[in-house]
Amino acid sequence: MSRYGPRPFFPGLAAALLAASVTAAPxxxxxxxxxxxxxxxxxxxxxxxxxxxxxALARSVSAVPWPQQRYAPExxxxxxxxAGVTVAVVDSGVDRRHPQLAGRVLGGTDLLDPGGDGTxxxxxxxxxxxxxxxxxxxxxxxxxxLAPAARILPVRVSEQQVVDGQGxxxxxxxxxxxxxxxxxxxxxxxxxxxxxxxxxxHTAVRDAVGYALARDVVVVAAVGxxxxxxxxxxxxxAYEGVLGVGAIGADGVRADFSQVGSYVDLVxxxxxxxxxxxxxxxxxxxxxxxxxxxxxxxAALLREYxxxxxxxxxxxxxxxxxxxAPGNGYGAGVLNPYRAITETTGGAVARxxxxxxxxxxxxxxxxVAQQNRRADARQRAVLLATVGGVVVVGIVLVALVVPRxxxxxxxxxxxx
Numbered sequence: 001m002s003r004y005g006p007r008p009f010f011p012g013l014a015a016a017l018l019a020a021s022v023t024a025a026p027x028x029x030x031x032x033x034x035x036x037x038x039x040x041x042x043x044x045x046x047x048x049x050x051x052x053x054x055x056a057l058a059r060s061v062s063a064v065p066w067p068q069q070r071y072a073p074e075x076x077x078x079x080x081x082x083a084g085v086t087v088a089v090v091d092s093g094v095d096r097r098h099p100q101l102a103g104r105v106l107g108g109t110d111l112l113d114p115g116g117d118g119t120x121x122x123x124x125x126x127x128x129x130x131x132x133x134x135x136x137x138x139x140x141x142x143x144x145x146l147a148p149a150a151r152i153l154p155v156r157v158s159e160q161q162v163v164d165g166q167g168x169x170x171x172x173x174x175x176x177x178x179x180x181x182x183x184x185x186x187x188x189x190x191x192x193x194x195x196x197x198x199x200x201x202h203t204a205v206r207d208a209v210g211y212a213l214a215r216d217v218v219v220v221a222a223v224g225x226x227x228x229x230x231x232x233x234x235x236x237x238a239y240e241g242v243l244g245v246g247a248i249g250a251d252g253v254r255a256d257f258s259q260v261g262s263y264v265d266l267v268x269x270x271x272x273x274x275x276x277x278x279x280x281x282x283x284x285x286x287x288x289x290x291x292x293x294x295x296x297x298x299a300a301l302l303r304e305y306x307x308x309x310x311x312x313x314x315x316x317x318x319x320x321x322x323x324x325a326p327g328n329g330y331g332a333g334v335l336n337p338y339r340a341i342t343e344t345t346g347g348a349v350a351r352x353x354x355x356x357x358x359x360x361x362x363x364x365x366x367x368v369a370q371q372n373r374r375a376d377a378r379q380r381a382v383l384l385a386t387v388g389g390v391v392v393v394g395i396v397l398v399a400l401v402v403p404r405x406x407x408x409x410x411x412x413x414x415x416x
Contacts, residue, residue, distance in 0.1 A: 058281030082147025088184035091126030118154030128275030146297035195289035
């Protein structure tokens with residue numbers, strides 16, 4: 001099993017490195033702005049077109065993975081499947097050829113190789129993340145996404161991997177990462193999954209996150225895998241309004257690599273996670289990268305089942321319905337999708353300060369349309385409540401007046 005996790009951007013390098021995880025024996029971090037950590041070696045089947053190195057062969061796994069045993073998608077899917085919801089996966093691309101992602105992956109964009117549509121994945125990280133969200137049932141596979149009817153919008157920003165413990169491959173710079181977030185928002189993402197980490201605060205990225213939140217988009221980000229290296233502050237997870245996600249194992253205990261800090265909002269499965277590999281087959285990996293899509297998928301379920309909730313209210317509900325956790329470092333607790341959907345409690349949670357977004361005097365058409373839909377829904381609800389109240393009052397009056405009239409031998413007036 002490989003350890004994948006959030007790909008970090010590290011400022012101070014000639015090209016900011018974007019990596020999915022630390023390896024099993026991570027380098028000692030003395031200055032988190034100058035560390036070279038990269039993706040674990042890919043273990044996936046097939047090769048996306050034009051990839052320099054073909055991934056290793058991956059076989060299908062029929063056993064039901066432990067996160068699905070915990071979350072029982074068969075209980076969730078009669079209620080919600082993520083239908084009509086778009087989840088942007090800003091990552092290494094998403095290979096739509098995998099049979100469990102067939103029909104679920106939209107045309108996206110490629111900020112590494114202009115002209116691409118985001119569906120080339122040379123390392124498997126983004127394909128794995130997308131499958132945790134939206135993998136459809138398939139014969140011979142135990143994998144099933146939490147939101148199998150959600151649409152995946154791929155935004156490709158990296159093809160980095162680990163070879164002999166060293167990160168190799170291209171990544172985008174933080175400014176382009178910020179552009180990726182804005183592109184996802186402008187192309188109708190309802191939820192943005194960021195299995196990435198920057199260990200420095202970049203103004204462009206902060207503003208891009210604010211842009212997303214201001215347009216009612218749920219932003220979910222990994223908190224990083226450097227707990228053993230002093231828990232350097234991770235972004236975008238540390239920005240206000242972003243759901244920061246840590247990792248637990250099958251025993252419900254926080255994974256030893258999962259970072260701890262005020263930026264952890266809740267935790268989800270992130271050890272021994274089964275996921276789709278490029279082309280076909282499956283592999284297992286660990287990292288907060290793979291805990292993040294469980295939360296993003298649940299946000300998609302909520303956006304379908306409770307369309308009246310704002311992004312802030314969705315985040316609040318996810319935290320308020322989390323299961324209690326055994327100690328510190330778990331945020332509000334362990335993600336519980338069923339409780340998030342079905343419980344009547346859980347709303348917006350106040351944050352200490354707003355995210356400052358770039359000024360934009362032009363009204364956003366998607367946001368206006370969404371606000372209009374929610375206003376219409378509220379008006380219909382008020383109308384139905386009013387009509388129902390009138391009917392109830394009428395029934396009460398009839399129940400009181402008719403018996404009294406009968407006792408007084410009331411008869412209708414003779415029309416003649």
